[in-house]
Amino acid sequence: MSLIKVTxxxxxxxxxxxxxxxxxxxxxxxxVVPPAMCYYSKLEGSGGKCRTCLVKVAQxxxxxxxxxxxxxxSCRTEVQDGMVVQNITSPEVLEARxxxxxxxxxxxxxxxxxxxxAGECHLQDLSYDHGLVETQTIEERRTFAPVDIGDKIKxxxxxxxxCYRCVMxxxxxxxxxxxxxxxxxxxxxxxxxxxxxxxxxFSGNMIDVCPVGALTDRTFRFASRVWFTKPFDxxxxxxxxxxxxxxxxxxxxILRVTGRKDKYGELESFIxxxxxxxxxxxxxxxxxxxxxxxxxxxxxxxxxEINKERKSDGGx
Amino acid sequence: MATQILLNNIEVPxxxxxxxxxxxxxxxxxxxxxxxxxPDEVSAEVKKSGLRGRGGAGFPAGMKWxxxxxxVDKPRYFICNFDESEPGTFKDRHLGSLNPHLLxxxxxxxxxxxxxxTSYIYIRGExxxxxxxxxKAIDEAYRSGYLGENILNSGYSLDLHCHPxxxxxxxxxxxxxxxxxxxKRGNPRIKPPFPAVVGLYGCPTVVNNVETIANLPWIxxxxxxxxxxLGTQSSKGTKLxxxxxxIRKPGVYEVEMGLPVEExxxxxxxxxxxxxxxxxxxVIAGGSSVPVLPAELILRTDRGEQRLLSYESxxxxxxxxxxxxxxxxxxVLDETACIVKNLLTFARFYHHESCGQCxxxxxxxxxxxxxxxxxxxxxxxxxxIDLLVHISKHIEGNTICPLxxxxxxxxxxxIRHFRQEFEDHVKLQKCPLSR
Ligand SMILES: Cc1cc2nc3c(=O)[nH]c(=O)nc-3n(C[C@H](O)[C@H](O)[C@H](O)COP(=O)(O)O)c2cc1C
Ligand code: SF4
Ligand code: SF4
Ligand code: FES
Numbered sequence: 001m002s003l004i005k006v007t008x009x010x011x012x013x014x015x016x017x018x019x020x021x022x023x024x025x026x027x028x029x030x031x032v033v034p035p036a037m038c039y040y041s042k043l044e045g046s047g048g049k050c051r052t053c054l055v056k057v058a059q060x061x062x063x064x065x066x067x068x069x070x071x072x073x074s075c076r077t078e079v080q081d082g083m084v085v086q087n088i089t090s091p092e093v094l095e096a097r098x099x100x101x102x103x104x105x106x107x108x109x110x111x112x113x114x115x116x117x118a119g120e121c122h123l124q125d126l127s128y129d130h131g132l133v134e135t136q137t138i139e140e141r142r143t144f145a146p147v148d149i150g151d152k153i154k155x156x157x158x159x160x161x162x163c164y165r166c167v168m169x170x171x172x173x174x175x176x177x178x179x180x181x182x183x184x185x186x187x188x189x190x191x192x193x194x195x196x197x198x199x200x201x202f203s204g205n206m207i208d209v210c211p212v213g214a215l216t217d218r219t220f221r222f223a224s225r226v227w228f229t230k231p232f233d234x235x236x237x238x239x240x241x242x243x244x245x246x247x248x249x250x251x252x253x254i255l256r257v258t259g260r261k262d263k264y265g266e267l268e269s270f271i272x273x274x275x276x277x278x279x280x281x282x283x284x285x286x287x288x289x290x291x292x293x294x295x296x297x298x299x300x301x302x303x304x305e306i307n308k309e310r311k312s313d314g315g316x
Numbered sequence: 317m318a319t320q321i322l323l324n325n326i327e328v329p330x331x332x333x334x335x336x337x338x339x340x341x342x343x344x345x346x347x348x349x350x351x352x353x354x355p356d357e358v359s360a361e362v363k364k365s366g367l368r369g370r371g372g373a374g375f376p377a378g379m380k381w382x383x384x385x386x387x388v389d390k391p392r393y394f395i396c397n398f399d400e401s402e403p404g405t406f407k408d409r410h411l412g413s414l415n416p417h418l419l420x421x422x423x424x425x426x427x428x429x430x431x432x433x434t435s436y437i438y439i440r441g442e443x444x445x446x447x448x449x450x451x452k453a454i455d456e457a458y459r460s461g462y463l464g465e466n467i468l469n470s471g472y473s474l475d476l477h478c479h480p481x482x483x484x485x486x487x488x489x490x491x492x493x494x495x496x497x498x499x500k501r502g503n504p505r506i507k508p509p510f511p512a513v514v515g516l517y518g519c520p521t522v523v524n525n526v527e528t529i530a531n532l533p534w535i536x537x538x539x540x541x542x543x544x545x546l547g548t549q550s551s552k553g554t555k556l557x558x559x560x561x562x563i564r565k566p567g568v569y570e571v572e573m574g575l576p577v578e579e580x581x582x583x584x585x586x587x588x589x590x591x592x593x594x595x596x597x598x599v600i601a602g603g604s605s606v607p608v609l610p611a612e613l614i615l616r617t618d619r620g621e622q623r624l625l626s627y628e629s630x631x632x633x634x635x636x637x638x639x640x641x642x643x644x645x646x647x648v649l650d651e652t653a654c655i656v657k658n659l660l661t662f663a664r665f666y667h668h669e670s671c672g673q674c675x676x677x678x679x680x681x682x683x684x685x686x687x688x689x690x691x692x693x694x695x696x697x698x699x700x701i702d703l704l705v706h707i708s709k710h711i712e713g714n715t716i717c718p719l720x721x722x723x724x725x726x727x728x729x730x731i732r733h734f735r736q737e738f739e740d741h742v743k744l745q746k747c748p749l750s751r
Contacts, residue, residue, distance in 0.1 A: 048506035049673050051714055070713040076506050099710035103679035136703055139686045162672060181501065184484065185670035186682045 004081035008032050008055075009089045021074035021085055022053055026264065032087050033264075035097070035126050037104070037211050038163035039075035040266055046168055047075035050161060051100050052126060056093050059084035071096055094130070101130040107141045107186060109158045117213030119226040120293075122265060123161065142186060149179060149190070150198030152218050152277050153207060157189050160214035166190065166206040173270060174200045190214070201240060204276040208259050208267050219277055220248075220256040229255055231293060234285040240272035246291050247282075254280045263294055318585075319546055321534045321554050322527065323570040326414050332449055334456040337417040343462055345533040346424050350470040353536075358429035362532065364540025366552035371397055371488075371525030372603065372643045373718075374627050383512035384430055385520040393521040394432040395497070396423055396529050398439040398446075399481055399488035403604040403665055404645030407556035408526035410568040412439075413446045415530075416453035420476065422529035424462060425536055427474050430522055434475045438493050441483040450478050485669035489717050490523040492671065503671050504717035525643075527556055547573030551626035555641070561648035564588035577601075577623045578615050581648065594650040598734070601630055602642020604662045605722030607729030608655070609639050635729070654749040655734045656741055659727060660688040666723035677720035680711040684727055691738060694746035701738045705731055 003014035008025050009032040015024045023041070025033045034055055039047030047053075053075045057068035062082025071093060074085070087093055104123060112118040144157035162181065167190075170177035178199075179192040192198055198206070207215045229248040236243045248256040257276045259267040279285065330336040337343070349358055363378030384392060396419065400408040412419050419437070427435045439447050454476055457463045465473045479497055481487045487496045491505035494516050515521020531553060535543045544552045551573035560566045563581065565588035571580060580586045581596065590596050599614040600606060615623055618637040623629055631638045649658060667681040684707050690696045708724035715721070731738060740748045 048716060050675050052675075054714060073506070096710060096714055099706075100675055100714070103675045103683075103710070106679050106683055136706075137683070139683065161675070162678065164673075181672070183672075184486070185667060185672040186678050188672040188678070 004079060006079040006081075006083045006085065008085045009087050015079060017078075017081075019079055021055060021057075021072070021077050021079055021083075022047075024079050025074065025085075025087065034074045034087050035122075035129070036075055036264065037122055037126065037161060038165065040165050040168070040209055041264075042266060042270075043165060043168040043172060043209070046163075046165060048073050050104070050163055052097060052104075052130075054093060054096050054100070056086040056090040057083060058086050058090075097130045098132065101126050102132055102136070104161055105131065105135075106137045106139070107158075108161075109141060109143070111158070115156075115159065115213040116216045116221060116226075117159075117210075121213060122211035123159075144189060147195065148218065149192055149195075149215070150203055152273070153198060153203065154216050154218050154221060155190060156214050156216070158214075159212045160190055161212055162188055162190075163211055165209040165211070166215060169205050169209050169270075170198075170203070173202045173205060176200070201272050201274070202270060204273045205259065205267065205270045208261070208270075211265065217256055217258075217276075219280075223255045224250055231291040233260065233288040233291045235288065236275065236279065236285050238272060238275055240274060242269045242271065243275055244269060245271055245275055245285075247285060247287065249282075252282055254282060254285075260291070318570075318572050318575075319554060320570050321543075321546075322411055322415075322418070322530050322556060323568070326411075331415055332413075332417075332453060334417060334453065334460055337415070341537075342417055342533075343421055343460075345536040346421055346462055347468060349425055349428060349536050350468050350472060355429045355431055358425060358536060361536055361540040362429065365531075365535045365543035366540075366547075366550075367528065367531055367535065367543065368551065368627065369525055370527035370531075370555070370644070372402075372605065374641060377524060377528055380512065380524075381430060381522060383510070384522055385513045386431070388520065390519040391434065391517075392430055392432045393516040393519055394423065394427045394430050394435040395490075395493065395516065395521060395523045396435070396437040396526060397488060397490065397493060397523050398437050398443070398526050399485075399493060400443075400526070400643075401440055401485040401488055401669075402643055402645055403662065404558065404560055404600065404647040405603040405643045406558045406560075407568050407644055409443055409446060410558070411530055411556065412526050413443075413449055416446075416450050417457070418530045418533060419450070419526055420453055420457050420462070422532040423476055424457075424467070424474060425532040426522070426524065426529055427476075428472055433473060434477070436497060436516075437476070437478045438487070438497055439478055439480050440488075441481045444480065447478055447480050454478065484671075485665075486671045486717075486719060489719065492717070493523060494521065503673050504719075506716055527644075548624065548626045548628065550628045551641070555625065555644055557625065557644045557646050559587050559646040559648065561646075562591050562594065562650035562653065563648045564591055571625055573624075573626045574629075575625045577625055580625060580646075581615075587646075587648065590648070590650050594652065596648065597651045597653055598649045598655065600639075600645075600647040600649075600726065602640045603645030604647070604665065604726065605718075606640040606642045607635060607638070607725050608659075608733065609637075609729070610733045613637050613733070614639075635725070636732075639729070652749065654692070654747050655730050655737050656688060656692045657747065657749075659730050660685065660692050662726050663688050663723065666719065670719060670723070671717075674714075674716045674720070676711045677715045677723065680707050680720070681723045683707055684723065688727075691741045692747055694741065694744070696738075696742045698739065698742050701731060701735070701742070 034053040037050035054071040055074045061080030149155040178197045182191040367377045368374045487502040492502040496502035511521040596611040617632040663685040667685040672678040708728040711720045712724040
């Protein structure tokens with residue numbers, strides 16, 4: 001099939017037909033990649049919900065150069081030949097993204113100091129890049145009590161951004177999904193209906209796909225801040241999955257096992273609960289070497305920079 | 317009396333039964349079409365009629381039908397959207413409960429034109445009493461040979477089912493409706509693909525509103541041209557308007573498109589004027605989802621022309637000074653009504669009904685409700701008014717489905733046209749109109 005040409009923030013690239021704007025931007029890489037809080041390339045039907053990836057299509061295609069009337073979700077919009085997209089070059093997009101970030105935070109508890117996800121949280125990253133300095137809300141936030149959604153998984157519904165990734169993992173990876181979204185609107189919640197029902201060999205992947213600290217590993221709970229642990233690539237011979245993992249270690253102790261995530265925070269492959277929860281002895285693993293983590297705020301240490309433009313409008 | 321297409325027999329006793337319906341000429345369009353016309357000829361008449369969808373968006377029905385993917389080798393579905401749940405809109409229930417066979421006849425005609433062998437009426441769960449009326453009527457239609465195998469020996473077969481919803485406004489959005497019909501959570505789908513290509517069970521599907529479908533028998537009996545002779549340049553035929561609020565005669569009226577709004581409000585044939593001789597303050601002309609207009613702008617456009625009940629006239633002035641015909645839910649407020657309080661009622665509704673899939677609508681609708689509540693209760697600040705503008709601006713256009721816009725537009729327009737009233741609430745620290 002012949003490639004088609006798309007221009008994103010003045011950078012041209014050729015991609016296969018059917019590629020989304022987001023994936024075309026990921027091919028270019030760097031700052032033109034829109035943030036994606038709900039899209040997950042390995043989950044069918046994901047995306048379109050969080051709206052953080054909205055971009056402007058300034059020219060629809062070479063054949064039909066009209067701009068698209070609204071901002072579009074880059075994760076669910078396919079490129080056309082000759083399409084011109086603006087992401088960080090469009091003030092309108094950046095303004096919308098700031099508003100979306102604000103929406104995602106108005107009901108968020110901002111309890112990062114006591115959240116296990118802190119340091120590798122996509123919502124933290126998003127807020128660093130697009131958050132307002134001051135809150136405009138005085139309203140009470142919606143609150144839920146934390147629950148054990150399964151034997152090894154803790155659900156803090158207060159932190160959930162309803163990206164539906166965990167629902168899709170359960171649908172697409174496991175035989176029977178036993179949790180889902182209950183109720184509607186900002187009173188929606190992730191629930192099992194029957195408590196502690198999530199129980200299958202691959203349920204732990206829900207923790208890895210969760211962009212925030214809504215689903216966390218009970219075996220790692222409060223054991224350490226992630227930035228005090230050292231990630232190592234490791235593998236073992238596993239009859240159920242690839243056995244390729246990351247061990248999060250303190251001295252010679254394994255505090256946590258996760259899948260390997262790429263720079264967009266997506267798992268390279270899903271791993272089984274056996275590897276994740278039951279093998280905390282270094283002797284169980286062949287350690288390959290340190291894993292470099294680039295993207296996250298705290299692990300990556302100040303990956304963000306001062307944005308001069310934002311300074312003038314009260315941002316930092 | 318103005319031309320009546322949908323409500324002309326509505327008061328005839330026993331109309332819900334097939335005997336009376338047939339005596340009044342019912343099912344003649346089905347007899348004519350199945351015996352003498354091809355599906356394409358039916359579609360051509362509908363296109364000629366200029367009929368536009370009555371569910372809110374006003375999309376031309378004939379054009380929507382033409383988008384149906386007729387090439388794939390898959391079943392096609394025709395669905396009637398009877399989820400009517402918008403505040404102020406109560407026309408479909410009026411029509412469907414009193415003249416169920418008209419809707420069924422329309423379903424047969426539409427299904428035939430589109431090549432659907434199974435069709436559905438998706439009805440709002442709260443309208444259970446109408447479900448019973450419809451199912452009884454469908455039974456009668458089966459027994460009389462208008463539904464089922466080989467209808468009237470034409471070789472065409474059709475099954476028609478009713479499906480009650482679970483009581484969610486969002487299931488009126490056509491893709492959420494399809495999800496719900498499939499037995500899933502009623503979340504709107506991300507479009508494209510559109511239902512005409514990937515709809516119910518992944519098959520090409522057309523969803524139309526009750527009123528849209530109920531127009532089909534008349535159009536096919538009398539011809540598309542006769543229908544197009546009624547109404548205005550871009551709004552053909554008649555429209556059901558459900559009028560409510562501070563008027564003397566609330567109710568469902570069938571008007572020919574192009575009737576002056578002023579006549580509709582003040583004539584005794586329709587609303588009969590404002591109650592107690594009060595002054596008109598504002599109108600929400602198309603169900604709760606459209607911009608609210610103050611008296612002077614609903615009666616006349618900003619160009620000074622008379623405002624008419626038609627798609628094009630109501631939208632003159634765009635969002636600055638116009639509104640939309642929407643679903644035809646006509647809500648009238650007189651001088652005693654508080655705009656903030658009425659807005660709060662709408663905001664509470666959208667907050668309650670947001671499906672919660674996309675962040676601007678999920679979070680923004682609740683936030684707007686809380687702020688409006690604060691202003692109405694006398695605890696608002698002038699910053700709150702700007703904050704409402706900020707929130708509505710960032711919901712609008714940034715969501716998966718139009719519910720987000722529907723929540724944002726009334727708020728944005730109310731502040732545009734009635735800012736002083738918001739400021740009075742803030743200044744007085746109470747509602748200036750509350751007793
Ligand atoms: C939140 C929401 C609620 C809706 N509710 C209804 C409804 O109750 N009835 C209806 O006919 N259309 C409703 N619509 C419009 C439908 O999506 C769809 O456009 C319509 O059924 C198409 O029929 P028409 O072309 O005949 O108007 C709704 C749309 C939205 C966004
Ligand atoms: S729990 Fe996590 S993965 Fe699941 S919907 Fe919420 S944020 Fe998304
Ligand atoms: S706009 Fe509101 S109702 Fe529509 S999909 Fe988004 S959250 Fe759901
Ligand atoms: S990543 Fe595109 S909408 Fe969430």
